[in-house]
Amino acid sequence: MSAPLVIDVHAHVLTEEMMRLMRNEAPDIGPTLSEVDAEGGVLKVGEIVQRPFPRGGWDLDRRIADLDFAGIDMQVLSVCPQTFLYDRDAALTGALAAIQNEAIAGLVRHRPKRFLGIGTVALQDPRRAADELRRAVLELGLGGIQIGSHVEGKNLDDPALEPLWATAAELDAFILVHPQKAAAGNRTGAFYLKNLIGNPLETTIAATSLVFAGVLERYPDLRICFVHGGGFLPYQTGRMIHGWKERPECRLHLKESPEVSIRRLYFDTLTHYGPALRYLTDTFGHDRVLLGSDYPFDMGTLECVRQVRAAGLPDVERDAILGGTAAGFFGVGGRAPSARHAHA
Template identity: 40%
Template sequence: MSIETIDVHAHAIVPEVEAAVAGQPGLDAYRALDRVRNGAESQAVSRDMVARRAAQLTDLDRRLTDMDRAGIDVQVVSPSPSQYHYWADRTLAEIVTASANRGIAALVAEEPSRLVGLGLVALQHPEDMVRALNDAVVTCGLAGVEISSFAPGVELSDVRLEPFWARAAELGAVVFLHPFGCSLDERLDRFYLSNTVGQPVENAVALSHIIFAGVLDRHPTLKLIAAHGGGYLPTYVGRSDHAWAVRPEARRCVDRPSSYLPRVTFDSLVHGPAALRTLIDAVGPDSVVLGSDYPFDMGTVDPVAEVRAAALSERTTLSVLGDNAARLGLSPISRGADS
């Protein structure tokens, strides 16, 4: 059976964002914190890795060639998480989000039959998030926005985000949860623990804030996608269920936390067929979509093969490779792009 294969987790660098933040007050302090969180060795390796992938992050022809090689029909492109810049003040943050939204929209416009875009909002300024969401979706025609797991002083359970969640649900906009950085800081500054451990931790913490705070109760149609298979939460959610049952302060959502997992969508980037089968068992076959983390080294160059290696049923395989993403509105066909 033929299916449109949709990779929901791929990145680009928007040069205008880098130009906007260059030399700005706060950038040096942000970089210093990044050094603490990642450690000097991992920072050096990451710099070299990103430099080698510069063409993949900026050049459309290279992107399309790589997509063809991997058997990807459609890529959902979001800014590199390094471009969140949650340290920026309100004025600079507006420039960052507007630049990111227009940069991704321009990339999609070059190949609208194969690319779908996600923009940015400034999580550190909740009062401006609806404006930035409208800019991304209504003005720039993007499918939604990408956010991290937290910003300084802002968790995803923060009541100040309520207008954002409501507007995202109203628009049918995808909110792509992709952590960048980890609040465990220097405890993860060696062996690349900042990523291998930090990213799954951040996904689990962020999703737990959303679930326990009742965000999905109040906004049941919210289209939320969690990168990296949702981290540790889907496969250890029984502990959350137990807390919900025995701890009154954990009972702020209507139902057991595990009952919300099928309402969230998770990408397939869990690195291993057994892990993918376990994720699907936990959240259901209709709640997993294809993800590669293109073009970074913690992603995969052959995401389709990794899904097929899990030996799922044909129906589940097709759901993960494209059908589930299409139902979220992430197919150019459903979005009205020219074929």
């Protein structure tokens, strides 16, 4: 019996061709690389500076070599969060999103045995975002989209986002939620706390906003995955349940205990800590946990597969986390996607 595919659902890409096309569309904010050496460079997107930007972010040969080292068969490509650009004109962000989505679809076509893909959208214009999600899935063949944790301070419970959730539910689209512009930035400047604490905090705010707004009650089959092990939410579920029982504002939009909605979420494996990974699987079920590397960034890891294998999980649970569940979502490895998605 052949081993199941190992699929990494949390990985970012921004090739030099993507950068060139984006600069042509928007010279003032199009991505640029500088200080390039054998290991990486400095990425600039408008005023956003990412240092370092590892070479695997744009060099596909390096990426494939790293995937082989990690033991990853397939990688779900998504954009770098530096290119979300929710603070720009929606038409411009939408045009840049379309460029990236078409490029990712091209990479998937070029290397179908190694890459899957999800797109990006102009989340500041939810109807435009819903339309691009539909195009990404039905025309480009992508599996869904990656979105940021907020839209310029508006949480994901914003009622204006309803068209996006409705479209995602209709298409059985996979949605990866990634932190950006982390909260408490004025207090997390030292010690790299903006990432160590800020990114998991962003994920937590995004997830709890969706839960308490009742989005998962309205759309119980949404496939929403929260990176970095779900931030702090999985480990504070008891606090959320207690708050819902005690505080009327927690019950404003939520008929059932928040635990019901939290158990409908998905989390990636990127906890960097075996006991935390075991907590996720023991508490929420192995079918709610997906392999994630956060490639190519330095807060990610190429040890993700080995970490899952070292967690001491039963074979069935291990294989589901490493790729079985994701294979079902994306329709690879002999697993068919859902009927609604398959007609694409």
